[in-house]
Amino acid sequence: MSFDLRLAGQRALVTGGTKGVGAAVVNGLRAAGVHVVATARSLPAHPVEGVRYLASDLSTAEGVAAVAQSVLQHEGGVDILVNVLGGSSAPGGGFAALDDGEWAKELNQNLMPAVRLDRALLPAMLARGSGVVVHVSSIQRLLPLPESTIAYAAAKAALSTYSKALSKEVTPKGIRVLSVAPGWIETEAAVALAERLAQQAGTDYEGGKRIIMQALGGIPLGRPAKPEEVADLITFLTSPRAGSISGAEYLIDGGTVPTV
Template sequence: MENKQNQIKDLEGKKALVTGGTKGIGKAIADRLAEAGATVIVTARNQPNGDINHHFIAADLTQPQDVSSLTDEIDTNFGGVDILINNVGGLTTPGGGFSALTDEHWESELQLNLISGIRLDRALLPKMIERNNGVIIHISSVAAKQALWNLNMAYAVSKAALNAYSKTLSTELAPKGVRVLTVSPGATKTPPMEKFIQDFAASAGITIEEAFNQLLGQVGGIPMGRMAEPSEVASLVHFLVSPAAAYLTGTNYAIDGGSLPVVL
């Protein structure tokens, strides 16, 4: 039986852009928004291998010229977007703490996880402000509040900066009809996460199960006892961009199975 939530068409007539929307969390979000009635555009560096049911535009968002080309194509073919999901990002730098990270590592991580989103917001916001309506979601990470020096220092710093940017942007844009929110997933069952665990296991000479338990142990474990499914993150994003969340802006929503050991 089809999930009743998937039948709700509360985004009819809306146009949405999902960056990094061809796999993992991004693909799950794109599919969910389309199910809710939105016209969905997805972008990634490379054309996906399999079939994709959304309008695809190839772009490397760390490159200003690609952002300009992407924006021009969206403006020409769609007249802008109502919903922007800044999902592109990732952990691309080595572990090992400060001494393992070069200037190039810091620059690449900040470009991917922070500047790319800022650049795209700046390009697409004018039409949202003109219409006095729009929603921007920045996909961050619980790592921003629970950094691990030996595993994700530069990534965590870049996501913490994204959180601060998202909050300040929300304050600026609230009077202009544009809502800005942050979603911070914890451990989520995506190909990059599974590869990260496999690589960690191989480097440590342990099993994948042992590697998973060691990594979770560093963050205090997950009370729910499992990683999130991408579709669960997508469900939260769908709610936040829907009319049901019309009074929500400026908030950072952790979706981590209870793993953050802090009072938010």
């Protein structure tokens, strides 16, 4: 049986598309024949051939508006929207270390870019009666780490809830909406963190990885996910092969979350 994803010729926008999972999603969609526009704060040093990159700060309403205008003007809209952008720069120290400014930064990086882009680009999808939206959440919405990721986890929980509500509204109109919640992924940032922890503990990189896995309560699979593994799931979900899936959230965490 052929497993052609039937994505050739589709148009996609991928946020956070130059590093980690976002870059892997860009590569996966391009390999499937999709015309991809990718956003990031700055243009990549080694762009993927055939990808149009837009440098913009999507944590601001102005940055989102500029990207949406460019996509609508040059591509006529998109068939696939993958909101990967996210992350946290909040300080450690628990709830007391997070002032209103830190909370605003976490929400503006992890929730509002998706909300604003959906609002800008969904009308064209609705007019056609077809499209797919994927929001990248996090297992931290289920397993928050109180030392440093309270606001990040809360923002991702809001993104998952928003995604479910949006799916109920637009799925009857032909738009599939899904969310993907990764656990620990071995991205560039994760490698840097493991190396830093390893140096502090006087161990090697593998020892640094074990420190992170222990902090998460263990990963039964015994390793973090690769960005390409998360991207493969997302690429499949955007395809007609997943045409009856909407409103669901998929965990990809090596078994980290201990409940069904």
